[in-house]
Amino acid sequence: xxxxxxxxxxxxxxxxxxxxxxxxxxxxxxxxGALEAVExxxxxxxxxxxxxxxxxxxxxxxxxxxxxxxxxxxxxxxPKFAHKFGVVVVRKKEDSIKITLxxxxxxxxxxxxxxxxxxxxxxxxxxxxxxxxxxxxxQKLSTKGGGGLGLLDMARKSGNxxxxxxxxxxxxxxxxxxxxxxxxx
Amino acid sequence: MEPLIxxxxxxxxxxxxxASEGLIEIKGRSIPENSIEFYKPLVDWLEEYxxxxxxxxxxxxxxxxxxxxxxxxxxDVFKKLEAIYKNKNDVKINWYYEEDDEDMLxxxxxxxxxxxxPFNMIEIVD
Numbered sequence: 001x002x003x004x005x006x007x008x009x010x011x012x013x014x015x016x017x018x019x020x021x022x023x024x025x026x027x028x029x030x031x032x033g034a035l036e037a038v039e040x041x042x043x044x045x046x047x048x049x050x051x052x053x054x055x056x057x058x059x060x061x062x063x064x065x066x067x068x069x070x071x072x073x074x075x076x077x078x079p080k081f082a083h084k085f086g087v088v089v090v091r092k093k094e095d096s097i098k099i100t101l102x103x104x105x106x107x108x109x110x111x112x113x114x115x116x117x118x119x120x121x122x123x124x125x126x127x128x129x130x131x132x133x134x135x136x137x138x139q140k141l142s143t144k145g146g147g148g149l150g151l152l153d154m155a156r157k158s159g160n161x162x163x164x165x166x167x168x169x170x171x172x173x174x175x176x177x178x179x180x181x182x183x184x185x
Numbered sequence: 186m187e188p189l190i191x192x193x194x195x196x197x198x199x200x201x202x203x204a205s206e207g208l209i210e211i212k213g214r215s216i217p218e219n220s221i222e223f224y225k226p227l228v229d230w231l232e233e234y235x236x237x238x239x240x241x242x243x244x245x246x247x248x249x250x251x252x253x254x255x256x257x258x259x260x261d262v263f264k265k266l267e268a269i270y271k272n273k274n275d276v277k278i279n280w281y282y283e284e285d286d287e288d289m290l291x292x293x294x295x296x297x298x299x300x301x302x303p304f305n306m307i308e309i310v311d
Binding site for chain 2: 031056141157
């Protein structure tokens with residue numbers, strides 16, 4: 001069955017207390033606004049400062065990953081979706097904060113991304129640290145400013161596995177959904 | 186050598202580099218989408234400073250947040266300081282982290298293990 005976006009989005013936003021829910025073009029200004037809104041809201045609901053920091057960190061990486069990597073959609077893709085379309089939902093659950101990020105991704109990039117996440121998920125805490133330090137010390141920054149460390153950092157800071165799905169949408173594109181859970185202390 | 190002073194913003198840190206005092210300070214948040222642009226003048230300044238550094242250089246890094254894009258640029262800053270240290274100059278790096286912020290302490294330890302300059306890990310208690 002083909003991916004039904006509305007069903008996906010509604011399901012997300014009905015699960016737990018929504019702190020932030022956004023769907024649309026991913027812009028630098030939008031990211032700033034989202035970060036400010038989440039920070040203010042987390043202060044307001046009495047989240048432990050340690051958890052708040054982790055949420056903020058993961059959200060910065062997640063949003064900037066989206067900003068750098070979101071694929072331009074073709075003109076005739078689907079009028080429903082803006083050209084640099086992305087989704088971000090932050091919700092408060094009983095035992096954790098969940099951050100979900102979504103975007104369409106060219107099918108050609110799917111296998112690479114899946115392998116990368118599977119690799120990260122297979123590593124222990126110490127192995128994640130070693131891999132992080134290795135990339136930090138040996139890989140150059142891309143011209144966009146990305147360092148190939150975003151996913152690793154999200155895994156490290158959250159202390160949980162990165163949960164993901166690729167949904168089939170159209171021949172050229174899958175919808176990629178990534179969820180990061182940050183447990184309360 | 187002219188000091189390098191940059192006011193902090195919501196996404197970039199406050200910078201205070203002073204050659205005559207041998208003081209290198211970066212404080213606040215460092216989460217720009219593209220950090221190269223922000224850090225280039227800092228790395229260039231340190232390159233110049235390394236030609237005739239003060240006998241004692243004190244480095245204070247006090248970051249509340251930094252993103253992975255900044256993490257590589259911060260390493261570039263440390264590598265310049267390491268070069269000064271290797272040339273038999275005194276360099277002290279103070280890495281500040283907020284109370285209980287284990288992630289920030291660990292980030293400092295990551296750098297300490299890459300850069301061969303002694304780090305002081307300093308917890309800021311309210």
